[in-house]
Amino acid sequence: MANAVVLLFSSRISRLVTCVLLFISLAHTQKTVVFQPSFLTATGPKISALLLGNTSDISLNLRTVSPSSETGSIGPPSCAAEATQWELTREQVGKSAVRVQLSLDKSLRLCGENETDTDCCPKPLCVLETLQLSACVGGTPQASLLIQVKIYALLVPAHAGSDNKTVIPNQVYQTLGSCPCDLTFKACDVRCCCDKDCSTEVLKLFASHCLPGPFGGQVSPAPDYQCSVQSAENSADWFPFLCVHSPPENNPYLGLFYQGNTITSKRGPSFQRPILSAPLPDNVYLQGSPIFTVNNQYFTIPQKVLGRCVNNAPVAFLKNFKVECVTLLNSCPAGSPLQTLPKDLTVKAKNGQGGDAEVDVTEEVAIDLSQFISSTDAGASSDERLVCENVTLALDYKFYWKGNGITSISLTHTVGTITLNSSVALTTRYSAEFLNGEFAGEPNSGNPGYQVGRPVIAGIVDTLENNTGSIQRTSINLWKPVSDGFCSTAEKNPVLFGENSTSGCLLPVSGQNLTQCDFLRETVTSLQAALVTATYVAKSGNPDSLTMTDWVNISYVTLNSSTTMENNTSSCSGIPSHQHIHVWSLITGTVDGIPQRDIQALQVSYSPSTWALDCGGGDVSSCVDPMETQLFPITSSVTFTDIPINTGPPKTRFQINFTEYDCNRNDVCWPELAFPFTKYYTGEPYSQSLAKGLILVFFFITASILGTPWRQIRQAWSCAAL
Known part of the structure; x- marks a missing residue:
């Protein structure tokens, strides 16, 4: 018993000492700042640490450090920030705690052979560096965190996944329900009698226990009303007259496995008449159908x-x-x-x-x-x-x-x-x-309004011999990068009506090019101007080349040349790297219930940017060698905006202020007094509601005339006449 009391007393004293030490530590932490932990070894693209203490006026600075060649130690913390390949974020998690996170702004994919993309790892050891994160107050470091980073590139297997699965064919051209119970590739599935991997000896083991139904490959037999099922011996009396011709491919169970078109039934003779071979009709050409030679081969x-x-x-x-x-x-x-x-x-x-x-x-x-x-x-x-x-x-x-x-x-x-x-x-x-x-033949983009997904039709004035202007059709294009993505090999895609899109290409620029900013601006401007060479755009999808009212002028917004462009040896400003095409469309009517959209205006504008060489990340070859190039993006985009339809002429001041007959802003609505006869009743067509209302009025008048009041009036009139 005495030993238990002594142990209990010593346990309470140890808890009290721990609480006191923790209180002293927290009180000390409130006055200073400290990183927890103070040293990290990172092997992944995300790093997280806590900064404890008074963090109200703290600024975080990250830089890359290296050990001294003489002493082998890291220098003192510094508040001078440097450009790194890490993205620094901070999050307040308490009154005296900040969570600091570092994210690697680089892909960990291993570069392929002869690959020019810089956003990859040239070696398996992708990142090997030492980072120093400093917490500063007014330029004075208060605490520092040393991070040793060692990250390897991600190696993705070329053939991921298992290969022992059944390859599902294209369900549009090949029925998936031919043998649904065949689940294992190159292996016999038990009780699956349609599995072609099962040998004859193996099939004998479960031939009488095959999986029933369509999932076992056994569809139900054809119904009795099929003309191909009944024979002359056991056919019903109605069979020759009411049987149905339908090919076996139109089985209803096929819908359980794929969604495809039904097969059109071919007309066959009835009552066992001989089948006459009809002459084959000549195949006429339709738009998009292939052309054949006389030998029935493709042209x-x-x-x-x-x-x-x-x-x-x-x-x-x-x-x-x-x-x-x-x-x-x-x-x-x-x-x-x-x-x-x-x-x-x-x-x-x-x-x-x-x-x-x-x-x-x-x-x-x-x-x-x-x-x-x-x-x-x-x-x-x-x-x-x-x-x-x-x-x-x-x-x-x-x-x-x-x-x-x-x-x-x-x-x-x-x-x-x-x-x-x-x-x-x-x-x-x-x-x-x-x-x-x-x-x-000039393809149209609608009749008359534009169809979504069809090319926008543009035009250039072509003066004829008799001085009458004609519009020569052309297209408005966006960039279509192919292969390496360079602008020199990029193709062009036509702008499709109603589809917003953004694309671009890459232009290699060296340090020597940045010393000739005017020439660089002219080069980029000529590349962007080649996308839109037209001066007119067609209002509708089927414009007339001789009718100028079917076309609208394209508005070009040029860059302000009066703005002073600062040029130096390492950067160029005012580069028109982005071209934006804005199209305004309006619904002008409907054809068979389909709204018809016309183009009301088209504007082409440019967004300038400043190009400068990026010498961070340890790759300084482009900054040292004036002929070494870096890739800069040139982009183009298109945006379609629908103009809202004006429902009617603007309201007059009398209509706005006079609310006695406005049913939306007045509790008493006099126009709804004769509700079924007015336009406010929308339960059925107006003609039907008017006819039914007149019939009700007729019945009311008839009942009133034949009723008791009118009978008494007629009797009084007769007595007065006598």
């Missing part, structure tokens, strides 16, 4: 598919295109399409009207090859050069059409002689143009 022209040139791409009816394909030649080409004889190009195509149209080939020889050859080795001797004759440089097709058929096809085959030593980059051009008579 092909080299085109670009998914960014790559394909030599045998089908031609679609009424689809114009113009592509360029670059081929690196190390020797003379021997096959199509670079080496093609005129007789091979003379192909007969189906005209869509039961006949054919033969390609009329015209040969042209190109003398100037500068627009087709981009690079060649001219330093070789004449004995070492290789001469390639009759190389195809361009194939320009013209399809003349009328209705749903093709009337004729003409081809201009441009060839040339190429001289090469080791290699030549040859640019060949292919085009197809559909002409209705002698004029190219």
Whole structure:
């Protein structure tokens, strides 16, 4: 018992001493500041610590430090802030505590081979540095936190996940319900009799215990009313007259596995009549359908598919295109399409009207090859050069059409002689143009109003010979970066009506370029101006090129040239790096209940920015070498704004002030006295409500005339007359 009392007394004394020490520590903390912990070792992109004490006037400064070469120690804390690759944030969590967080502003992805993107890790050890976080008051450090950072790049496996799963096919073209119980790839599933991985011996083990129903691959049998089910022996009396022709692919259980189009039933003979083979109708061409040759093969022209040139791409009816394909030649080409004889190009195509149209080939020889050859080795001797004759440089097709058929096809085959030593980059051009008579068909973007997702139609004034102005159609474009994303290789995307979009490309700029700011501004301005070269925009989706009222002037907002632009050797201001296209549209009416939108105005403006080289993060090569480049973004965007519809003329002062007959601002509404006969009743059409109301009035008058009061009046009148 005595030992227990002694232990209890000593425990209470130890608790009291702990509380006193904690109180002294907190009181001391309220006067000074301290980091908890005071040293960190970080292996991830996020770092967190606490700053305790009087943090009301504390400022945080982060810098990168390194040990001294002589002493090997870190210098004293400093309040001079430096630019680092870390983002510093602070959060007040109490009266005397601040949570400090550091986030790495860099991707931990390992750079690939020959990759130019700087936002990645060139080595597996991505970040290795020492950081010093100082808490300062008026330029005097009060506390410091030393952080040793050692972060490795993230290695993502090329083939993540398990490969022992069944690959689900495209459900639009292949039924998923063919064998739904086949769950394991290259393995036999028990009781799944439709599993093709099960051998005959294994199927015998559970042949009588197969999974029933559609999930086992066994759909219900066809119903009795199917014409293909009943036979002449056991058919019902009504069968020859009321059976249904429907293909077995229209099984209702297929809807459990995919959503697809139903198969149209083909009409078949009844009462066992012989099946007569009907003549095949001629397939007329529709917009977008492929063109066929007389041998039922696709009519092909080299085109670009998914960014790559394909030599045998089908031609679609009424689809114009113009592509360029670059081929690196190390020797003379021997096959199509670079080496093609005129007789091979003379192909007969189906005209869509039961006949054919033969390609009329015209040969042209190109003398100037500068627009087709981009690079060649001219330093070789004449004995070492290789001469390639009759190389195809361009194939320009013209399809003349009328209705749903093709009337004729003409081809201009441009060839040339190429001289090469080791290699030549040859640019060949292919085009197809559909002409209705002698004029190219111009696709519209709506009838009459614009349709969402169709290109915005722009135009340039084209003065004719008789001094009458005509509008030549063109497009308004945004940047479409491809491959490396550079502006020199970027393509253009047309602006689509009703779809807001932002895109851009990258322009390499060196330190030497930043010493010529005027030339740099002109270069960026010319790149941005090439996106919008039009002066007019069409109001509707089907404008007339000869009617000027169908077009609206494009408003260009230029940068203020009077503003002084400060230039130095390391930065340039006033760079028009962002181009914004603002389109205002208005609903002008409806056609079959569909609102028709017209463009009321279009404005093109520019946003300037200041470009300067970034020498932080340890990479100072671009600041040391004047020819080393950094990438700067050039962006373009489009915004569509709907103008609200004006519901009517503005109200007069009498209508605004006089509220006696206003049902929205007055408790007594006199116009609603005859509620069913006025416009305020919207339960049914006005004509029906008026007719029903008049019928009720007629019944009321009839009942009044035939009722007791009128009968007494007639009796009194009769007595007075007698």
